[in-house]
Amino acid sequence: MSEYTVHSELRNIGAKTVHTARLHRFISDTPTEHHGTDTGPxxxxxxxxxxxxxxxxxxxxxxxxxxxxxxxxxxxxxxxxxx
Missing domain, CATH: 1.20.5 (Single alpha-helices involved in coiled-coils or other helix-helix interfaces)
Structure with a gap:
């Protein structure tokens, strides 16, 4: 059995969220027309x-x-x- 954990932190800018999985960081956001800043997928x-x-x-x-x-x-x- 494998276990997976992703830590997510919502930033105070639009819908930008920073995620960490093991040693990897990635950003998600929404397009500007959905109140995001479009800084990530x-x-x-x-x-x-x-x-x-x-x-x-x-x-x-x-x-x-x-x-x-x-x-x-x-x-x-x-x-x-x-x-």
Whole structure:
């Protein structure tokens, strides 16, 4: 079993949030039209990136198996929200 922890701290500027995972820091924010300062990807963009990372990690795991031939190297993650 693996455990994962991300510490998040909301800054006093728009929706800017600084996250720390192990030794890695990353910023999320929202575009200015959503009251953010656009200093980083939005939470939805990070979610899409996380899904893409899972897909990539799975493809990489299969690529190391002699049973499979994996040619996937690029893919897009899209999301449309109704407002």
């Amino acid at each position: 939005s939470p939805v963009e990070y979610l899409l990136g996380a899904l893409g990372a899972c897909l990539g990690a799975s493809a990489a795991a299969y690529a190391h198996s002699p049973k499979y031939k994996v040619k996937l190297s690029k893919f897009d993650m899209d999301f449309t929200a109704e407002t």
